[in-house]
Amino acid sequence: MKKFFKFGCGGLIALFILLVIIGSLLGDDNQGTKDKEKEPVTTTNADSNKDVQENKEDNNVSIGEELKVGKVTFKANSIAEVNEISAANGYMKYTPDADGAVFLNVNVTVKNDGSEMIQTDSSFFKLKASNGASYAPSTIIVADDKYFVFEGINPGLALTGNVVFEVPAGLTDLDLQVQTGFWGTETGVINLN
Template identity: 40%
Template sequence: MKKFFKIGCGAIIALIILGAIIGALGGGDDSSKDKESEKQPVSTEVEKKDETKPVEKEEKEQAVGIGTALEIGDAVFTLNGVELADQVGPSVLPTKASGKYIVLDVTYKNNGNKAVTIDSSFFKLKRGEKTYEADSVASMSANQGEDGNIQNSFFLQEVNPDMEIKGKVVFDLAPEVAESTDLQLQVQTGIWGTETGMINLK
């Protein structure tokens, strides 16, 4: 009886120890699986961030050159030519530049269904972060003939659908800016510039 009691107690203790070991091993497997599952969402977030990077590069505006029509919404702009001048207008009463004039020969066409009032403010020169506004007085003078008549001055001029006008837009700039090679013409569809496009001057 005493031998049987000793053997029975020993067997029970051995079973308890064996169960504890099996439980410890099983618990370790579950915790390692939990750790692996926690790591997965982090890697997917990194992948999503990387996917958005190329999209930002594609959003940059592409500029066209002289003589190439640029369509923006219902408007078509063409830069026909560029010249530098110290003065513009009729020889009898010219308008003189404070610095140096850049005179742009531009064609505008209205492809929309309604008349558009176009102005010299639709045109801006860009150089890096700097923006240069058109000189409205010089622009009117540049579109004035020797007889004094003004045609297509780009000063609050109404253009009906399917019509196009050709005229000059003038900018008064510092000589070193006017002669630089990195100037671009920015054109827009309306007074507020909701849609814009770029044309290289050189």
């Protein structure tokens, strides 16, 4: 039994060391790939024959400009601070829960540039303030086609709707972070100022 225990512990230690070595080798290969992704990529826009710079790490545009993130194009069309939201054909009205809060209503368009249907909803958006604060979308809107809920978008089609955030009144210097996929593997930023 003692002989087996010594062999078992030694074998486990050797296996652990082997896994660490393999992991470090794979980590180095991934690091080289990450460095390549951070380099700006120049592509040609077929419509205007202009070179377009796309930086994978710093996808950043302003209101009214399109932002391509992976196989999805996002555009923030407008932004409005409101004290009340009407939903469900005007039958329901919502007001902010917190004292001194307002709703920030961001109208966005999401276009599927891929070859398969994508799913999107308001959770694909996050509001970032210059002071480091981060705001998740309000979940009060559940049954109105003016607001993003869990929606499918077929290839080549776009969907326009509102994403609502409950924020302190007068909040400025804001960015809208957008993402593709449920896990947010690809992100970009739309400046809302």
